[in-house]
Amino acid sequence: MTHRTQLNQAEEHLRRSRENLPVAAQLLYAVADLLVDAQPAEPVTNRVAGLAFTYAGLAVLAQYPQAVQDAALDRALAVVPEARPSETGGEWALRLRAAAGSVR
Template sequence: MSVQQQAEEALRRARQDLPVAAQLLHTVADLLSDYQPEQPANTTAIGMAFTAAGADVLGQYPRAVREHALDRALAALPDEANLPVGITGGELALHLRKAAGSLT
């Protein structure tokens, strides 16, 4: 196993212990920062990231858990008014990771 694979596995295991809502936000942040992080974030990219993250993270839980986690994740999102105009996907990912940290 390579060093990168070991690091990714350690990160995956560490995130398993987080609340489901925090796992969701971290996964959305990963997707935003992996796909053209230097481009301005837009609602389409954010929506697609949430859809993919929701399928990946929430799909394994019962409906009540999914709904509660999604509600908590959305409530923790930074207020649009506090984000700079033209924020990039990478910058938004940092804000999402900070919001995820508030859910632990």
Template sequence: MGHRTQLSQEDEHLRRAREDLPVAAQLLYAVADLLSDYQPEQPANTTALGMAFTAAGAGVLAKYPRAVQDHALDRALAALPDEANLTAGITGGELALHLRKAAGSLT
């Protein structure tokens, strides 16, 4: 139980630190977390990426006004690696690393 509590505290600290980032960066980090949590070894594809964006968007974007949502989504999508990288067999974990790097560039 102690390990679980420590992990939860670390997750909470990370969540709070990310709240100060631009919304587009928050969204990319959330998508990266989903990809690395659920399919790190599986090849990434546009379907998985779309599902991750939908789930992350529901959690991250929902608390912002529509104009902020639209701007953040445009910035996040513009920072994605091109589709050629997805068809080259990149894994979810590898794509998550690219997304985290792109998120860092948006700050």
């Protein structure tokens, strides 16, 4: 088995395990994933955070009715930690994932 095949299997397992989470938690995990993929070592800015939420929303929320989208976004935003000055995307992603665990 190649390294890429193992990675694909791990990614698929992670994706399936997140399907059972509340939609708000799925959204926060997707935002965290985007931050880690895009700029893990760069400071988080309002622009970067907004783009990550926009793209994660398109990927996660678009499959749900508007009422579910609105409720999930409200629940996610209620637990989002404020980015600290000079906090990197990777650091904030860790805190977003921790916050996702608190969403019910």
